[in-house]
Amino acid sequence: MSKGLPKRSEDYSLWYNELVKRADLAENSAVRGCMVIKPYGFSIWEKMQAELDRKFKKTGHSNAYFPLFIPKSFLSKEANHVEGFAKECAVVTHYRLKNDPSGKGVIVDPEAKLEEELIVRPTSETVIWSTYKNWIQSYRDLPLLINQWANVVRWEMRTRLFLRTAEFLWQEGHTAHATKREAEAETVQMLNVYADFAEKFMAMPVIKGVKTESEKFAGAESTYCIEAMMQDGKALQAGTSHFLGQNFAKAFDVKFATKEGGLEHVWGTSWGVSTRLMGALIMAHSDDKGLVLPPKLAPIQVVIVPIFKSEEELEEISVKAKEIVDQLDDIGISVKFDDRDTYKPGWKFAEYELKGVPLRLGIGPRDLKNKTVELARRDDFSKTVINFETEDLITIIKDTLDNIQDSIYQKAKSFTDEKTTSVDTWEEFVDVLDNKGGFVAAHWDGTAETEEKIKEKTKATIRCIPLDQVKEDGLCIVSGKPSTGRVLFARAY
C-alpha cells in the first residue's frame, strides 16, 4: 500500500495492470505468457466456478476429464477447426531429457522423439469427439451432457493478465444430441446460463447475440456470445456457446441408431467461459481506489476494522466484533475481523478498498459507548451509523450487501446504455468510435468484405447481431446496400 493506483482517466491500461498486481489477483510468471493466479484472485475464481458448476449441474450436465494432449492429426480432421486452432499452439515433440554430456544441466534426448507430435489442447472438441465415437451408439445414449474444468494453451504473442494469456483456465461443455433442434436449444440454454451468471453474480450487464460468419468459432455452424462493455468503452466477449451442427460428428464418424432404426450423425454443441471473466469483472466495476467486487463473488464480504489506542480498547471492541462475526457466519456472510496491531486503521481502510471488500464496519471506543457501528460501502463510499441496540444490525448488513449487488449492476447497466449509440452514417460511426467509444449500432450489408473493411479502417469489429435486434430497414454505413437491422460494432479486448 504505497502510492495510489494510476487513474483510469489517465492510463486505463496501466491502471488495469497495476490493479491486478496490487490487489493480489495475478502476476506474470517466469514462463512467457503464462500467469500465476494468486490466492486472493483465485478465491474469486473459485466463487465463479462454484456458481457456474452449480448451474451446469442443475441443467443436467456432469463433469468429466479428457487428456491434456491432442495428437496432431486430430486437429486436421475438421477442416475449419484446424485453420482456427492449429497455428499458435504448444507442441510436445519429445518425452525425455538427459544429462548434458558437458556436465551442465539437462538437454532434450534426441532418441526420445515422439512418432506423432502432441499438441497441448487449445480447446478439446477433437479429443472429446474421438471419445464420443465409442460412447454413442444409440439414441438411448443421447443426449450426452458433459463439462470439463481444465487448463488450455494458445500461444498468444501479446498477453495481458486474465484477458489474454498463453495458458488459461476455463470450462468447456461438450454435448451431443439426437436432433438439430435439441442441440440448438442447448446452445441457447447455455448462453442464457452465462448471461444469467454475468448479470446476477458478476453484476455485469451483457448483450446476447450471434457472431458473424467471420467471427464464429472454427468448426461451428453458429456461435452465440455475451458481450460486455468495459469502462474505457471497449467491448469484451465474456462467453460463447457454439452450435456445431454435425461437423465434429462427421469428422470423427459419430453416428447413432435412431428410434426408428436409422443411422444418423449426432448434433453437437460446445460452450465455454474462462479466467478472462476475471478481467471483465475487474474492468466492469473497479475504480481509482481499487477493486469493486459484487458481494456475491467477494471472498470477504464484510470486514470489521477496530479503531483503538490501547489493548484494553481492542479487547472491548473485540467482544462486540466477535459477536457480529458469529452472527454473520450463521447466515453465510463471509466476514473478517482484522485485529492486527501492526497496521493502523487508515492503512487497513485503503487495503480493503484496494481489495474490493464490499462493506466495512468500523468500531471505536466511542461507538461502543454509543452502541453504534459505522458501515462504509465500497461501491459509493457512503457511510451510515447504525445503533445496534435499537436497529437490527445483521439484517441491515444483509440488505446493504443486496443493495450493493444491485447498485453495482445498475451503474454498469446505465453506463452500457449510455455507451450504446445508434448511427446512420460513416462519419457518425467514426466520430462515435473515436470520441465516445462503446457499442455502435449500425446497419451493415451482411458481407464479410464490408466487415473486414470496417475492421481495417477503424479496428472495430462486429461484436454480435443482437438476439433482440429490431427489424428495421436501413442502409449499410459503408456500401449503402440495404439492411434489415442494426448490428453492434465496437473496439474490443
Place this chain on the structure above:
Amino acid sequence: MSKGLPKRSEDYSLWYNELVKRADLAENSAVRGCMVIKPYGFSIWEKMQAELDRKFKKTGHSNAYFPLFIPKSFLSKEANHVEGFAKECAVVTHYRLKNDPSGKGVIVDPEAKLEEELIVRPTSETVIWSTYKNWIQSYRDLPLLINQWANVVRWEMRTRLFLRTAEFLWQEGHTAHATKREAEAETVQMLNVYADFAEKFMAMPVIKGVKTESEKFAGAESTYCIEAMMQDGKALQAGTSHFLGQNFAKAFDVKFATKEGGLEHVWGTSWGVSTRLMGALIMAHSDDKGLVLPPKLAPIQVVIVPIFKSEEELEEISVKAKEIVDQLDDIGISVKFDDRDTYKPGWKFAEYELKGVPLRLGIGPRDLKNKTVELARRDDFSKTVINFETEDLITIIKDTLDNIQDSIYQKAKSFTDEKTTSVDTWEEFVDVLDNKGGFVAAHWDGTAETEEKIKEKTKATIRCIPLDQVKEDGLCIVSGKPSTGRVLFARAY
C-alpha cells in the same frame, strides 16, 4: 451389463481393469498413457476433492494456480530434484504448426522453435519456489500456505488406469516457513490430514511412516507417507508429505528478514495426493460384483428401485418413492429413484451393485400393501424389511449408511492387520511374500545396499519406517547386522 466381472481370485489385475471400465470410472484415451475420467468416476473424484479442499482450508491453506510449463533450466536448479524428475517428461519444443506443403494436414513449423524448451510440469516445486522468491521478503510474509489443484505429466512407460498414467490430476501443497520446527510440524500435520481422510472418508486404513533415503522425494530432506494394503496383498502409497528443509529455498535463493534483523533461507514443505486414490479406493473394498463405495464418497448413496408390472403399479410406488426421495434430500443424503421402464429390476440391481451404490431400496405392490420397504446393503448383501409406518425409515437409512461406512473400514482394517506379518529370517520373509503377501515387518540394517538387494531378489520395497515403530533390538534379515526396530516391506503398486 453383459457378463459378470472376472473374479479377483482368478485374475486380480484383469478384474481391476474391467471393473474400472465397466463401472464407468475411466478408460484409456487415444493419447498413449493418458486416461479419460468418465462422469461417474469423476463424480467420486469431485467428492474426494471437496473434502480434501475443505480440510486444507480449515488448516489455513489457500488455493492458487501456477503455470503448466516449467523452463528446462529450472529443473536443474535443485541437484537431486533434476535426477528424480527431469527424465521421463513431456517436452514442448515448438509453438506453432503450419500447413503441410504437400497439402495434407499440418506439420510443426521449424521456424517456431523455442529458445528454451518447456517441460510440462511433473510437479511444481521449481516454478513455485521461483515465484516465492518474489513473495517472501520478511518474517511477516510467513508462513505461506498454498495449495494447487492441477494436472501433471510424467512419461510413464507402463500405465494403468488411475494407478499410473502419463497425465494425472492431483493437488500439490507448497508451504514456506520461518523455522525448521514449523515446517516439520506442517509436514506431519498434512500427513495426518491425509490419513484422516483415507480412514474416515475412504474407509481405508493406512500406515503412517517415513520413507527411507532411497525412496524419499527427489529434493526432500525427508518424506512422510501413508501406505494402504490392497486385497491382492500389494501395498499402495496413497499420499506423501515432504519436509524440504532449505533445499528449494537455497536453489531459488528465497531468503527472509527475521524478526531479529537477520537474513535466512526459508524452510519448505510439499505434499500431494492424486487420482491414484481412485485406484486405492477401488482396490481396497470392491468385490466380484463390482464397486463397493463408502457412503461418504458415493455419488449416489441410496437408489430406489420400483418393482412393477403395470403403469398403475409404478404410479402407486412412485408416490411413496418420491416421498422418501424428498425426505432424504432434506437431510443431505443423495438418492436416485430409477423409474425407467426400459430395464427390469434384476438388471437394475446388478447395475447398481456394479456401480457400488451403498444402499438399495426395493418397493413392490406387496410392499405398499404391507407398508414395507426392502433395504439391501451393497457391502454385505444383507437385506432387511422395514415397516415405514411403525419404524422411522429415514433414520434407519441414515444409520445404515453410517454403519456401512464403519463396516467397510473395519473389514479393510481386519484384512490389513491379518496381512501384516512379523518375520525374523530371510526364509520366512520370502515365504510370506510369495505365499501370503501383505506387509512384512522385519529388521533391516539401515543401509541402501541391503534395501536394494532385497528389492532385486524379491521385488519388495521398504514401504516405510512406521511412525509407531516399537523400539526393539533385532538382526537384519539379510546382513545379520543389528537393528533397533522393524520396518515394513511389501510388493507395491
